[in-house]
Amino acid sequence: MSLFNEDALNEIKKRLKAWEEETIKNDLIKYPERLPEFKNISGILLKRFYTPADIENYDYFEKLGFPGEYPFTRGIHATMYRGRIWTMRMFSGYGSPEYTNERLKFLLKHGETGLSLAFDFPTLLGLDADDPLSHGEVGVVGVSVSSLKDMEVIFDGIPMDQVTTNMTINPPAPILLSFYIVTAEKQGVKPDQIGGTTQNDNLKEFFAQKSYVFPPEAGLKISLDVIEYSAKYLPKWNPISISGYHIREAGGTALQELAFTIADGIEYVRVGIERGMDVDVFAPRLSFFFAAGTDLFEEVAKFRAARRMWAKIMKERFNAKKPRSMWMRFHTQTSGVTLTAQQPENNIIRVAIQALAAVLGGTQSLHTNSFDEAWALPSEKAVKIALRTQQVLAYESGSADVVDPLAGSYYVEWLTDKMEEEAWKIIDRIEKIGGMVEAIKRGIPQREINDSAYKFQKDVEEKRRIIVGVNAFVEEEKLEIPLLRFNQEEVEKHQIERLRKVKETRNKASVEWSLRELKSAAQRNENVIPYIIKAVRVYATLGEIMGTLKEVYGEWVETPLF
Numbered sequence: 001m002s003l004f005n006e007d008a009l010n011e012i013k014k015r016l017k018a019w020e021e022e023t024i025k026n027d028l029i030k031y032p033e034r035l036p037e038f039k040n041i042s043g044i045l046l047k048r049f050y051t052p053a054d055i056e057n058y059d060y061f062e063k064l065g066f067p068g069e070y071p072f073t074r075g076i077h078a079t080m081y082r083g084r085i086w087t088m089r090m091f092s093g094y095g096s097p098e099y100t101n102e103r104l105k106f107l108l109k110h111g112e113t114g115l116s117l118a119f120d121f122p123t124l125l126g127l128d129a130d131d132p133l134s135h136g137e138v139g140v141v142g143v144s145v146s147s148l149k150d151m152e153v154i155f156d157g158i159p160m161d162q163v164t165t166n167m168t169i170n171p172p173a174p175i176l177l178s179f180y181i182v183t184a185e186k187q188g189v190k191p192d193q194i195g196g197t198t199q200n201d202n203l204k205e206f207f208a209q210k211s212y213v214f215p216p217e218a219g220l221k222i223s224l225d226v227i228e229y230s231a232k233y234l235p236k237w238n239p240i241s242i243s244g245y246h247i248r249e250a251g252g253t254a255l256q257e258l259a260f261t262i263a264d265g266i267e268y269v270r271v272g273i274e275r276g277m278d279v280d281v282f283a284p285r286l287s288f289f290f291a292a293g294t295d296l297f298e299e300v301a302k303f304r305a306a307r308r309m310w311a312k313i314m315k316e317r318f319n320a321k322k323p324r325s326m327w328m329r330f331h332t333q334t335s336g337v338t339l340t341a342q343q344p345e346n347n348i349i350r351v352a353i354q355a356l357a358a359v360l361g362g363t364q365s366l367h368t369n370s371f372d373e374a375w376a377l378p379s380e381k382a383v384k385i386a387l388r389t390q391q392v393l394a395y396e397s398g399s400a401d402v403v404d405p406l407a408g409s410y411y412v413e414w415l416t417d418k419m420e421e422e423a424w425k426i427i428d429r430i431e432k433i434g435g436m437v438e439a440i441k442r443g444i445p446q447r448e449i450n451d452s453a454y455k456f457q458k459d460v461e462e463k464r465r466i467i468v469g470v471n472a473f474v475e476e477e478k479l480e481i482p483l484l485r486f487n488q489e490e491v492e493k494h495q496i497e498r499l500r501k502v503k504e505t506r507n508k509a510s511v512e513w514s515l516r517e518l519k520s521a522a523q524r525n526e527n528v529i530p531y532i533i534k535a536v537r538v539y540a541t542l543g544e545i546m547g548t549l550k551e552v553y554g555e556w557v558e559t560p561l562f
Helices: 006-021 023-030 097-109 148-154 173-186 202-209 216-233 245-249 254-274 279-285 296-317 346-361 380-395 410-432 436-442 444-461 488-505 508-523 529-537 542-553
Strands: 087-092 114-117 164-167 195-198 240-243 286-292 330-334 365-367
Touching: 006 023, 087 097, 087 164, 087 380, 097 114, 097 148, 097 380, 148 173, 148 488, 164 173, 173 195, 173 216, 173 529, 173 542, 195 240, 202 216, 202 240, 202 245, 202 254, 202 436, 202 444, 216 240, 216 254, 216 279, 216 436, 216 529, 216 542, 240 245, 240 254, 245 254, 245 286, 254 279, 254 286, 254 296, 254 410, 254 436, 254 444, 279 286, 286 296, 286 346, 296 330, 296 346, 296 410, 330 346, 346 365, 346 380, 436 444, 508 529, 508 542, 529 542
Parallel strands: 087 114, 087 365, 114 164, 164 195, 240 286, 286 330, 330 365
Antiparallel strands: none
């Protein structure tokens, strides 16, 4: 059902032609445009303005509908933020578990409504703090977690049945989830009472974040183990956060982020069904994770297109019956890669715009970056300003008072359609070669993201794209913001010492038995999580459990692309 009548559209087209032949020609002589052509970061060519003629065949119910109804373009909930503000979930973690415990409590005190744990590189790669490869990296970009004991310290004094926690962890996701489950049990909180998310998106590791460990097929199997176990025993847990954020941070465009993320999602659902899982049992708990860049309208269109595309895929391709299986629920993080070391206070403005894009796009939870993060992990002052940015948006800006307020904008609807159209071209190409695992093996997403990153950098260097304070409006300046400092060597020493005590005081025979059982289960291709939980209970370490899994699954070595 079209929104416009034919006579009105013909009149608009007629007057537009006259405008182009008369009005704009004269104005261009007096006021030439800044650039020969305008494109967004995804490379989509933008017109001067948009009219109903740009969406002349628009079917309201097919493309938009109402909030809380298929195809969910306007939001997955009928009332959206009028009923409940998005979860304010700052990405936190540095140094020791003790430091991170203090930061989490600081954020909760100042109004944060959900927790999000950042882990250091050794933890992301499944290495213990005392592993020689961990030296110099313990606690640097996130908190160090080597055993159940570390998780117990992180949540000391934080009731785990009253908060939800996101954990940005991928190959070791089943182990960190097991640490979390057992820590909650020690607080008297049952598994069916804990809520939160494990990122657990192993596919994107191969072409974005690059903290892969296992080969693609094994990585996919591990991700499905978490999904399957959570569907059975953790009803409030989101077992995976299919992530576009890292695709963007690696240099991908908003369009590539949209397409590759959905292609990953298709792969997880397809393999889940092949494993024998009922799509309406596990799909309702799938979640997504996107970046929000500074191009406000490109980002809003991306979020709206993503929601519509996922609903169609789940309904039409995978025959999901429950509306919740068609929901694309997503967390958003403002784009860390857009933060500049030059004039760092400008980052507060960038983050506010990006956060607004996420809110206008209908995100379920939001992390706002801190203005000092191009220099260091955030100080208390910086992270509080970032949190306050969300609170001003939520309670002062009016952006949370109307559902999908940009709907009906000729430009936004045209751009939403265009993002979807272009994303389908990428997804169809991946599907034709057999899906995302095959695409990864051929290096397709890796090359395309690298090409986009190179083009963006050239555009900045040649000033086709202006970055304030970097290639324009540059100042001679001294860094005058306070940075977070901690003694990494002391943290590493502290973590190694705690790990030594754990190993000395545990029952070694029980650890060895649990690891043998785990290895045997992995060899039988069983879901490994029940065995990991048993190992965690007797204080087997992260590195020991990962080492056992590596013996069965092997390790991935990337083929050079250039």
